[in-house]
Amino acid sequence: xxxxxxxxxxxxxxxxxxxxxxxxxxxxxxxxxxxxxxxxxxxxxxxxxxxxxxxxxxxxxxxxxxxxxxxxxxxxxxxxxxxxxxxxxxxxxxxxxxxxxxxxxxxxxxxxxxxxxxxxxxxxxxxxxxxxxxxxxxxxxxxxxxxxxxxxxxxxxxxxxxxxxxxxxxxxxxxxxxxxxxxxxxxxxxxxxxxxxxxxxxxxxxxxxxxxxxxxxxxxxxxxxxxxxxxxxxxxxxxxxxxxxxxxxxxxxxxxxxxxxxxxxxxxxxxxxxxxxxxxx
Ligand SMILES: [Fe+2]
Numbered sequence: 494x495x496x497x498x499x500x501x502x503x504x505x506x507x508x509x510x511x512x513x514x515x516x517x518x519x520x521x522x523x524x525x526x527x528x529x530x531x532x533x534x535x536x537x538x539x540x541x542x543x544x545x546x547x548x549x550x551x552x553x554x555x556x557x558x559x560x561x562x563x564x565x566x567x568x569x570x571x572x573x574x575x576x577x578x579x580x581x582x583x584x585x586x587x588x589x590x591x592x593x594x595x596x597x598x599x600x601x602x603x604x605x606x607x608x609x610x611x612x613x614x615x616x617x618x619x620x621x622x623x624x625x626x627x628x629x630x631x632x633x634x635x636x637x638x639x640x641x642x643x644x645x646x647x648x649x650x651x652x653x654x655x656x657x658x659x660x661x662x663x664x665x666x667x668x669x670x671x672x673x674x675x676x677x678x679x680x681x682x683x684x685x686x687x688x689x690x691x692x693x694x695x696x697x698x699x700x701x702x703x704x705x706x707x708x709x710x711x712x713x714x715x716x717x718x719x720x721x722x723x724x725x726x727x728x729x730x731x732x733x734x735x736x737x738x739x740x741x742x743x744x745x746x747x748x749x750x751x752x753x754x755x756x757x758x759x760x761x762x763x764x765x766x767x768x769x770x771x772x773x774x
């Protein structure tokens with residue numbers, strides 16, 4: 494196999510190295526990448542310069558694409574390639590993108606299995622800001638004392654879009670806010686997600702609102718403390734984008750957020766999502 498991996502940090506992140514670019518677009522490579530994601534949470538492909546068709550091909554090979562948001566975008570790409578941008582010509586509802594300034598996991602408050610992984614390729618970077626930061630809840634969970642892990646294993650958390658909009662309160666007009674959150678329901682997820690192969694990660698982020706069976710302050714304090722734990726330097730990393738980079742991360746193990754950037758910078762990322770096969774309930 495002509496794909497190799499270099500560790501970015503001991504507990505999180507690998508850089509993918511290849512001799513022949515074509516070796517990335519094979520079923521064998523897709524299997525290897527899936528296995529590596531489960532171990533490392535974040536995979537960086539420097540300057541891969543993907544076309545949309547190639548990005549969809551990798552997404553399909555790695556498990557099949559799933560469409561998340563994007564219904565509001567006036568984009569000119571394939572409907573499965575979501576253009577992440579603050580450009581009002583393309584994205585008339587930038588609050589969805591502004592929400593990504595805060596640590597979250599994609600698709601958590603939606604009533605289907607959350608995506609297994611997200612692929613993001615940089616088409617245009619911002620001159621300042623716009624990096625993406627990742628915090629591994631796989632590494633964070635593994636780093637907790639055993640007794641604490643056992644206590645967390647049985648907890649359940651309520652996720653909602655409304656909770657994820659809290660950091661944007663005051664920005665979005667009340668009428669629009671109601672429209673955005675009014676159509677959504679609350680979804681109960683386990684705090685600790687045991688994947689089919691046995692590895693465990695925590696489902697956290699802005700959508701996580703409260704812990705079932707705990708008082709609201711006690712539950713939220715726990716959620717904040719666990720998130721802060723996963724953000725420590727040993728379990729997290731920041732990716733400085735070069736145009737052409739592809740990053741794939743395991744969505745149910747990798748909290749992610751964008752560093753703020755100028756909406757006029759033209760920053761453009763193309764996102765696809767790999768369907769989650771596992772029911773998280
Ligand atoms: Fe996201």
